[in-house]
Amino acid sequence: MTTLYHAPMSRSSSVLALIEELGADIDVQTVSIRRMGGAGAPDPANPHPEKRVPYLVDGDEHLRERGAIFLYLTDKFPGSGIAPQVGEKGRGAYVTWMSYYQGIMEPVFINTMLGQATPDMIKAYGTFDDMIATLVAALEKGPYLLGENFSAADILCSSPFHWMAHMTPDIPLVQDWVKRCGARPSIAKVAAADMAAMAEMAEA
Template sequence: MLTLYHAPRSRSSRIITLLRELDALDKVNIVIVDITRGDGSGAKDPKNPHPDGKVPLLVHDGVVIWESIAIIQYLTDLFPEKKLAPVAGDPKRGRYLSWLAWYAGVVEPVLIVEAAGISHPYLQATFRGPKEMAQQLETALTASPYLMGDEFSAADLLLYSPFAWFPEATPDVPAVKAWIERCAARPSVQWAAEYDAAQQVAA
């Protein structure tokens, strides 16, 4: 049994999008929960077993998986037939895992630090900055339309997502902007937005 704890229009929305891409929505019980949001609205939901009251949270036969990167890797491994991630043993697997780790270790910290208006040499040395982040994306996306080559993958879904939420953080790089547009145009993205809107109306 798979259960996803989800709050509409939050970081867990990309997991909803992923489930649509994996054609796995009928295999997952989606539990809508409240969360405390950045604007002060919402609250920690007692229905949510996440210790911090956050989303996404995936439970599979009693095993709890948290953090978007872990959930994305778990689900793409669980449903390999959709080929949204290279399987173990595939020569591209290392590159794929590196993109997932780079998102958690560089992209989110860089975007959050920039949004907060914080600057310090330690931060720059550890996480790099927007310029270096943009260069990394530009190098990959100038060579191919997606991060893993010619085909869309879960790495694209994850890494494009913050720019969909915060377009002002989008690097001023044509190849990156075109990639974001390609990712945003996928039917799964529109479906997830409509799903979230319906859940908010129902609430």
Template sequence: MLTLFHAPRSRSTRFLWLLEELGAEYEIKTVDIYRSFGNTGARDPANPHPHGQVPALLDDGVLITESAAIALYLTDKFPAAVIGPVVGDPLRGPYLSWLAYYAGVLEPSVVNLWKQRQDEEDKKTYQLLDDRLRTTLEKTPWLLGDTFSAADILFISLLQFARQMMPPHAVYDDWLARANTRPALARALAKDDA
């Protein structure tokens, strides 16, 4: 049985969405987390994440943490759902690249912007990020062309939470609007606070 350690309105909400897209059976274990915006919450001893954060996923005693790793783990576990290209698929390389790009470029760039601690190099990286993402979405509806994937979920979850952290390009708003029509997202949001 899959167990998602979850805190409402946090990075773990995206995994409610992914699990719903996959049609996976899972249970939700709601845990408390420290939230720096608002300075609330605390580490929950019931949360197995090494830093007391979310998401954390437990699969038959195996702990998986970090968003990109969980996304890859789940899409590999449920290949029939076609939410992540399998090994041998020509889209596998771009998929892995977008997952790594989310963790290694987007998250740090947006956090530095949000905390107002961008130096000149950070500003250049943010501009490159915006250029790459915008030009991709000007050509295709999803990061992998016509194929919706867990990579889209990671990136879009940032827009759902903090749209103002990315420039006001219509392609971002359109991407978000396309995602917001997905039935799996509606089911996930209904479970977010449940």
């Protein structure tokens, strides 16, 4: 059995949305994590070496980092059509977006949000505006990152705009893309479940 270790309203939420899109039979284990605001604590039930999420266990395979998990799951469950497979048109662009998110987008988002986008960091990763320009260039060619069709790349790359909505730029092309992605039944379902779970935890 493939198992995802998940914490509500965290990075692992986008993996849950992906699982919904894939229609995959994956066991989801909810764990607690230390959150940015200081709430929560490491969970001994979480096998992640750093007690973070997401963490995917598939037999002897143990995966962390969303870009890797997305690639692994869309290759393991190819029937949904939301990711080009090896040899298919668009595979290179898809793999590029997985790597771009992990290597550029998230560091730029976090450093900008925390006011830590130092000159050295900007030299290494570019500015927030540079990152937005990369998104815009792709979205000008189609409503989604890979063109006409929604893909797992849209789930991953739109995810920070959902949990840091105030950082969505005042650019209609990007705003409309974020809204389209957020309206997907998979993403909306996970967001509602996360909200309910957080409310239940607050009452406990």
